[in-house]
Amino acid sequence: MSGPRPAFVVGAGLTPFGDRAPRTTLDLMADAAEAALADAHLSRGDVDGLLVGYSTTFPHLMLSTAFAEHFGLAPRYGHGIQLGGATGLAMVAAARHLVAAGASDTVLVVAGENRRTGASVDTVLSTLAQVGDPVHEVPNGANVPAYYALLAARYLHDHGLSERDLAGLAVLMRAHAARYPGAHFHEPVTVADVMASRPIATPLKRLDCCPISDGAAAIVVSAEPAAVPVRIAGTGQGHTHQSLSHAPDDVARGARLSAASAFEEAGVTSDDVGLAGVYDSFTVTLAMLLEATGLSRAGRAPVDVSDGRYAADGRVPLNLHGGLLGYGHPGVAGGMAHAVEVFRQMAGRSPLGSLAPADVALIHADGGVLSSHVSVVLKRDP
Amino acid sequence: MNTTPPPTTGGIPEPGKLTITTCRTCGLSSQLTRGFCPGCGGRDLVRDGVAATGTVVAATVVHRAAGEGPLGPPPFALVLVALDRPFANRLMAVAPRPLAIGTPVHVGPLGAAAAAPYLAIPEPDGDPAPSAS
Numbered sequence: 268m269s270g271p272r273p274a275f276v277v278g279a280g281l282t283p284f285g286d287r288a289p290r291t292t293l294d295l296m297a298d299a300a301e302a303a304l305a306d307a308h309l310s311r312g313d314v315d316g317l318l319v320g321y322s323t324t325f326p327h328l329m330l331s332t333a334f335a336e337h338f339g340l341a342p343r344y345g346h347g348i349q350l351g352g353a354t355g356l357a358m359v360a361a362a363r364h365l366v367a368a369g370a371s372d373t374v375l376v377v378a379g380e381n382r383r384t385g386a387s388v389d390t391v392l393s394t395l396a397q398v399g400d401p402v403h404e405v406p407n408g409a410n411v412p413a414y415y416a417l418l419a420a421r422y423l424h425d426h427g428l429s430e431r432d433l434a435g436l437a438v439l440m441r442a443h444a445a446r447y448p449g450a451h452f453h454e455p456v457t458v459a460d461v462m463a464s465r466p467i468a469t470p471l472k473r474l475d476c477c478p479i480s481d482g483a484a485a486i487v488v489s490a491e492p493a494a495v496p497v498r499i500a501g502t503g504q505g506h507t508h509q510s511l512s513h514a515p516d517d518v519a520r521g522a523r524l525s526a527a528s529a530f531e532e533a534g535v536t537s538d539d540v541g542l543a544g545v546y547d548s549f550t551v552t553l554a555m556l557l558e559a560t561g562l563s564r565a566g567r568a569p570v571d572v573s574d575g576r577y578a579a580d581g582r583v584p585l586n587l588h589g590g591l592l593g594y595g596h597p598g599v600a601g602g603m604a605h606a607v608e609v610f611r612q613m614a615g616r617s618p619l620g621s622l623a624p625a626d627v628a629l630i631h632a633d634g635g636v637l638s639s640h641v642s643v644v645l646k647r648d649p
Numbered sequence: 650m651n652t653t654p655p656p657t658t659g660g661i662p663e664p665g666k667l668t669i670t671t672c673r674t675c676g677l678s679s680q681l682t683r684g685f686c687p688g689c690g691g692r693d694l695v696r697d698g699v700a701a702t703g704t705v706v707a708a709t710v711v712h713r714a715a716g717e718g719p720l721g722p723p724p725f726a727l728v729l730v731a732l733d734r735p736f737a738n739r740l741m742a743v744a745p746r747p748l749a750i751g752t753p754v755h756v757g758p759l760g761a762a763a764a765a766p767y768l769a770i771p772e773p774d775g776d777p778a779p780s781a782s
Contacts, residue, residue, distance in 0.1 A: 408714050410713075469747075
């Protein structure tokens with residue numbers, strides 16, 4: 268055959284998220300990697316490519332090699348990747364490119380971190396704040412919730428929406444998490460609960476914000492399809508700025524560019540998507556990304572949520588594992604968990620059963636402050 | 650480190666002049682001091698201290714922070730300001746009280762330190778009508 272080789276997701280592993288002490292970064296990565304290889308019916312010796320995401324609690328110079336030694340791998344290709352919340356999907360896309368180019372046959376993508384129990388909340392806030400401008404933004408006392416609060420204030424202002432509208436997105440994620448084994452949060456919440464939760468940075472309240480979790484995720488990408496072929500049909504990226512001060516007027520333009528590239532390569536449109544995993548670090552992140560990727564119209568994500576479009580039995584089931592807001596957020600693995608559950612649904616391997624038997628799915632994540640975006644379109648081939 | 654307290658008016662500090670770098674090649678202006686223009690790479694730059702004014706384009710009140718804000722412990726007001734002049738980017742600044750989107754402000758550094766925070770002060774009688782959000 269001519270052209271690049273197709274690449275398939277053939278296995279996934281996801282640890283429970285939450286308080287996982289005394290598990291370390293490497294412990295958690297090993298747990299997820301072992302589960303993913305078992306899911307793919309592969310052994311360590313089958314892995315010839317290794318991509319790992321960073322860990323803020325274990326900032327190693329050579330994390331891929333450190334993990335290979337720890338877990339017992341000798342890959343022909345390996346390195347780490349750093350792209351904030353978009354790291355996981357950047358690794359999945361890169362794994363696809365490696366397989367397509369013939370550089371690897373079987374790539375293990377893995378990330379984990381004990382961010383909840385391995386660091387204080389103040390340390391995490393200070394570390395993550397550095398995605399902003401260290402000279403012109405951070406000295407103002409700003410942090411990641413504050414950056415997204417500024418986005419949220421503008422989003423609500425532009426679309427004539429209220430905090431209550433955003434609250435519905437948290438309610439949906441917590442409802443999904445309540446049914447998913449291993450989620451950080453098992454209790455559903457109501458709009459009233461979200462509205463009554465303590466302010467973090469107005470208009471965002473505690474339940475508009477994801478938790479800080481421990482956890483890990485792993486995905487195996489291979490040239491050989493599994494029994495149900497789930498192919499990486501398209502990938503895209505967009506990088507418009509690093510700090511919010513330098514964002515374009517159309518602040519989510521990177522997501523538009525990224526999704527458009529992935530859809531074009533896959534030969535589909537947003538209308539074809541029957542299942543989605545979209546990054547949801549905050550309720551406003553999810554709303555803006557649903558709209559920028561074309562799954563909802565501008566300013567319509569909250570009403571689409573309340574109309575049931577993104578429910579498990581809706582037109583586009585979304586983040587069925589509960590997303591970052593419900594399943595939890597240990598860093599890179601948090602952004603990979605969306606991909607894990609999308610793959611599981613398409614492959615018929617979800618602990619929920621096959622709720623969303625879609626043939627086309629979109630996964631999207633952003634890093635920074637809507638700074639860097641990666642989109643992946645998965646197709647289940649007949 | 651410069652420890653000179655910023656000037657104050659009736660207890661509220663006043664922002665200093667904003668140092669603006671303008672590229673003589675492409676005309677791009679910003680507060681950045683990089684020795685080159687981030688727009689075109691040009692090195693023919695002119696710096697000028699101005700009394701900068703602008704409009705609040707996004708606003709929050711930070712309740713959870715890893716430490717104190719420049720004006721004191723949380724909660725504190727944080728805004729994003731679009732300047733009233735051609736400018737490459739917006740300025741993030743603290744404010745002495747919560748400000749609504751659309752509020753006209755004057756903005757500049759708070760103190761003379763190399764990485765000083767920015768301070769936005771609403772213009773007298775400048776608050777727009779309260780917004781629904």
